[in-house]
Structures are given as structure tokens and as C-alpha cells.
Amino acid sequence: MPLNELQSVVPTRTLGLRENWSQFTLLVLVNAFVGGMVGIERTVLPLLAGAEFGLASHLSTLHFIVSFGLVKAITNLFAGGISERIGRKRTLIAGWLSGLPVPLIIMFAPDWSWVVFANVLLGINQGLCWSTTVIMKIDLVGPTRRGLAMGLNEAAGYLAVALAALGAGYLAAVTSLRPEPFWLGIIFVLAGLLISVFFVHETKDFVALEVHQHRRTTSTTFQPETFTRVFLLTSWRNRNLFAVSQAGLINNLNDGMAWGLFPVFFAMVGLSLSEVGILVAIYPAVWGLLQLVTGAISDHIGRKKLIAGGMLIQAIAIWLLPTTNNFWEWVGASALLGVGTALVYPTLLAAIGDVAHPSWRATAVGVYRFWRDSGYVIGALLAGILADTLGISWSMWVIGALTFLSGVLVAVIMREQGAVM
Numbered sequence: 001m002p003l004n005e006l007q008s009v010v011p012t013r014t015l016g017l018r019e020n021w022s023q024f025t026l027l028v029l030v031n032a033f034v035g036g037m038v039g040i041e042r043t044v045l046p047l048l049a050g051a052e053f054g055l056a057s058h059l060s061t062l063h064f065i066v067s068f069g070l071v072k073a074i075t076n077l078f079a080g081g082i083s084e085r086i087g088r089k090r091t092l093i094a095g096w097l098s099g100l101p102v103p104l105i106i107m108f109a110p111d112w113s114w115v116v117f118a119n120v121l122l123g124i125n126q127g128l129c130w131s132t133t134v135i136m137k138i139d140l141v142g143p144t145r146r147g148l149a150m151g152l153n154e155a156a157g158y159l160a161v162a163l164a165a166l167g168a169g170y171l172a173a174v175t176s177l178r179p180e181p182f183w184l185g186i187i188f189v190l191a192g193l194l195i196s197v198f199f200v201h202e203t204k205d206f207v208a209l210e211v212h213q214h215r216r217t218t219s220t221t222f223q224p225e226t227f228t229r230v231f232l233l234t235s236w237r238n239r240n241l242f243a244v245s246q247a248g249l250i251n252n253l254n255d256g257m258a259w260g261l262f263p264v265f266f267a268m269v270g271l272s273l274s275e276v277g278i279l280v281a282i283y284p285a286v287w288g289l290l291q292l293v294t295g296a297i298s299d300h301i302g303r304k305k306l307i308a309g310g311m312l313i314q315a316i317a318i319w320l321l322p323t324t325n326n327f328w329e330w331v332g333a334s335a336l337l338g339v340g341t342a343l344v345y346p347t348l349l350a351a352i353g354d355v356a357h358p359s360w361r362a363t364a365v366g367v368y369r370f371w372r373d374s375g376y377v378i379g380a381l382l383a384g385i386l387a388d389t390l391g392i393s394w395s396m397w398v399i400g401a402l403t404f405l406s407g408v409l410v411a412v413i414m415r416e417q418g419a420v421m
Contacts, residue, residue: 015142015209017149024140024149026199028156030092031133033192035157037099037125039164039284040185043277045106045115046263048177053112058392059384062260063112068119068126069256069376075127076373080135080366081227082128088136089202095128096193103185107178129192130157131369135362138353139203142210144299146353150346151295158288158345162281164188169277210358225360234352234367241364243414244351247307248372250406251344254318256379257399258283258337265321265392266330275327279334286338287345295346302416303351310343311407318400322393348372354417 017024041064049061083091098121105118134153141149168181175181225233234241262283266276298306317337324330349365356364379399386395 015140015206017141017145020140020206023201023203024137024152026195027133027136027140028152030192030195030200031130031153032156032160033188033195034126034129034133035160035288036164036188037102037122037185039161040103040168040181040188041119041122042161042165042259042284043169043263043280044172044177044181046260047172047267047273047276048115049112050264051177053115055112057384058261058264058387059381060112061264062256062380062384064116064119065256065260065380066377067116068123069252069373069380071120071123072127073123073370073373073377075124076131076366076369078366079128079131079369080362080364083132083135084204084362087202087204088132088139089196089200091128092132092136092196092200093193095125095132096189096196098128099125099189100193103182103189106185107182125189127369127373131366134349134369135365136200136203138361138365139206139210142206143353145296147299147303147346147350148296150349150353151291151293154295154346154349155288155291158284158291160288162283162285162288165284166277166281169273169280173273173277207358207362225357225363227363230356230360230363231367234356234364235371238355239413240351240355240415240417241368243410244307244348245368245371247311247344247406247410248348248368249375249378250311250403251314251341251348252372252375253379253382254314254375254399254403255341256376257318257383257395259376260380261383261387261392261395262321262334268392269325271327279327279330282331282334283338283341286335287341288338290339290342291346294342295350298347298350303347303354304410304414304416306343306347307351307414308407308411310340310347311403311410313337313340313343315400315404315407316340318396318403322396351417 045064046061049055055061079091102118102122102125106115109115109118137149137153138146164184167184171181235245236242263276263280266279294306314337317333317340320333320336321330324333352364352368353361383395383399386398
């Protein structure tokens with residue numbers, strides 16, 4: 001049902017996290033399976049490139065992240081609009097169907113191009129599923145607990161990334177780099193699909209309720225926004241949305257570098273596969289765990305401090321990695337990177353919800369996630385070129401500097417703003 005028809009429906013739902021706890025919990029679980037799909041790759045794929053496919057170039061290795069990030073970014077851009085037209089639940093199911101072949105393709109890939117193709121499908125899966133779970137949670141909780149909702153959503157996703165990375169690393173250490181670690185992916189995709197089909201409910205009615213409440217509490221006449229206008233507002237014209245979009249892009253730029261180069265860096269300095277798996281898992285584990293509180297904190301103290309401070313902490317953590325030289329110091333730097341990312345990640349999504357009207361919020365979330373996940377493409381390309389020409393350490397120094405500048409930009413141009421309701 002189109003949104004303008006929904007707005008004429010008499011609302012029969014109640015907004016709120018407590019009021020919708022059962023559906024919210026199911027969506028948290030679904031997002032954990034979404035995160036697990038990516039987590040399997042974070043330890044294994046960068047090492048698989050050299051060990052089984054003979055890739056020596058860092059840039060060639062990182063092509064799988066480029067394909068993933070590009071497709072995910074484009075999918076994010078349209079996921080909100082798709083979910084508004086065909087419904088959130090159908091969009092979620094479509095995302096899981098696109099992910100079904102991914103682990104099987106990687107398990108039996110005869111050359112690296114098949115792995116790159118699998119990550120095209122994974123990008124569609126992540127773009128549709130993760131975007132839709134974000135939108136559905138925002139639909140359910142309304143404006144007052146938005147930060148907490150995003151913290152719970154992102155915590156589930158990235159704790160699953162960490163646990164899957166740790167589990168895949170362990171399986172690779174005791175068996176081989178493939179196919180055993182990718183059996184986890186088959187479990188994740190089947191579980192996510194079945195829960196989405198049989199237990200998750202549509203949430204578009206909650207948007208109608210929020211629009212109805214918004215009309216009662218404001219005298220402003222609402223004018224529907226076109227996709228082009230929402231894209232321009234989110235990308236550039238609104239200073240808060242621009243600050244959020246560029247910070248999201250830089251955040252995933254450094255995460256793309258971490259995904260592609262951290263396992264290679266730690267293996268090059270002589271760490272075992274089990275130690276590499278631990279270090280790769282610590283960063284998203286801290287990131288995921290702390291989001292349980294950072295999103296809720298942003299509801300009380302505001303978004304700007306956490307976003308700007310988190311970007312600066314990320315920069316410091318990235319700079320520490322090439323300047324330290326033992327396992328426990330790398331543990332500390334990886335944990336610090338997780339702290340910085342936890343401050344930023346749910347807060348950025350909540351900040352989008354603060355500005356965007358509920359009727360075009362899903363589209364704005366999609367545009368933000370388009371720019372954010374474009375960071376994977378830029379980060380993988382930049383990190384690969386710098387690593388091939390100057391070395392992995394120089395890649396970390398440059399990407400740390402970009403992260404620092406992004407935090408400064410947020411501090412200068414973003415204005416603190418509460419929810420629009």
C-alpha cells in the first residue's frame with residue numbers, strides 16, 4: 001500500500017519499544033543472522049585469497065570488498081523506497097533469498113572471480129536485510145527511544161559479526177580455510193529466511209500512526225518529498241544530514257580497510273591463525289557490545305558529541321596499530337577502534353531519524369546507507385593502492401587521518417537537534 005494511502009488509515013497500533021517487544025526482539029535476532037553472514041568472511045576471505053587463489057596484490061584481494069560495498073550501497077539507496085512500495089516484510093524476504101547461494105558459491109569457487117560474484121549477492125542481501133531491519137525497528141519504537149532501538153539493532157548485528165569471525169577463524173584453524181567455516185553461513189541464511197517468512201510482521205501501519213501523531217502535534221503543513229529532493233537533502237543540503245552521511249562514509253572507509261588488511265597485517269607479523277581470528281573479532285565485538293548503551297546515551301546527551309568524539313577515537317586507534325608490535329598492544333588498539341565505532345554507528349542512524357519526516361524517513365535512511373557503504377568501495381580501493389605502493393602501515397596512517405578530519409567536520413558543522421516529534 002502506498003504511503004499516501006496509509007496516511008488515511010485510522011491508526012490501530014501503538015508505538016513503543018515495550019509495546020512491541022516481541023516483534024522488536026525477532027528483528028534483533030534476524031539482524032544477528034544478517035551480521036553473521038558478513039562475519040564469516042572477515043577472518044577467512046583475505047587469507048583465502050593468497051593461500052588458495054595465489055593473489056599477491058592487496059588491491060586484487062580487496063576486489064571482493066569493492067564488489068560487496070558497491071552493490072550494498074546501491075541496494076541501500078533503493079531499499080527504503082522498495083520497502084515503502086512492496087512492504088518491509090517482502091523486502092526482507094527478498095534480501096534473504098539473494099543470500100542463499102553465497103556460502104555455497106564460496107565453498108566451491110574454482111577461482112577468485114566466483115568469490116567476487118558471491119559478494120555481489122552478499123551486498124544485495126546485506127543492503128535489503130540490514131536496511132529493512134533498521135527501518136522496521138524505527139517504525140515500531142517511534143521517536144522517543146530511537147537511539148536505544150538503533151543501539152540494540154547494531155549491537156546484535158556486530159556482535160554476530162564478531163562471533164562469526166571468531167567461529168570461522170577457529171574452524172579454519174582446526175580444519176581448513178574452506179569449506180568448513182562457510183557451513184555457518186548456510187545455517188545463518190536459512191534461519192534468517194525462515195524467521196522472516198513465518199514470524200516477522202509488516203510494520204508499515206506504524207508509519208501511518210506516527211504520521212497521524214505528527215500532524216496532531218505540529219501546525220506545519222506537510223509536503224511530500226520526491227526521491228531527488230530527499231537524496232539532495234540527505235547528501236548535501238541539510239547540514240546535519242550531510243555531516244552524518246560523510247561520517248558514515250568515512251567510518252565504513254576505515255572498516256573496509258580493517259576488513260581487508262587487518263588479517264593480512266597480523267598474519268605478516270607472524271601471528272597464528274587463531275590469534276588473527278581473535279584480533280579480527282575483538283574490534284566488532286567491542287563495537288557491538290557497547291552499542292547496547294551508546295545509542296541510548298545519545299537519546300539523553302545528544303548525537304553530536306558521540307559522533308565527533310567517536311571518529312576521533314577511531315583515528316587514534318588506527319594510528320596505534322602500525323606503531324605497536326605485540327599481541328596485547330594490538331588487542332588494546334583493536335578494542336579502542338571498537339569503542340570509537342560504537343559511539344558513532346547507532347548515533348548516526350538515530351540522527352537521521354531526528355531530522356527526517358516519518359513519511360520519507362525510510363528513503364533518507366537508504367540514502368545515508370548508500371553513502372555510508374560507498375565507504376567500503378573507496379576504503380578498499382584506497383587501502384589496496386596504498387598498501388601495494390607504500391605498504392600496509394602507510395595505508396593505516398592515511399586512513400586514520402581521513403577519519404580524524406571527518407570527526408573535525410562533524411564538530412564544526414553539525415547542530416544538536418532532538419527528535420522532530
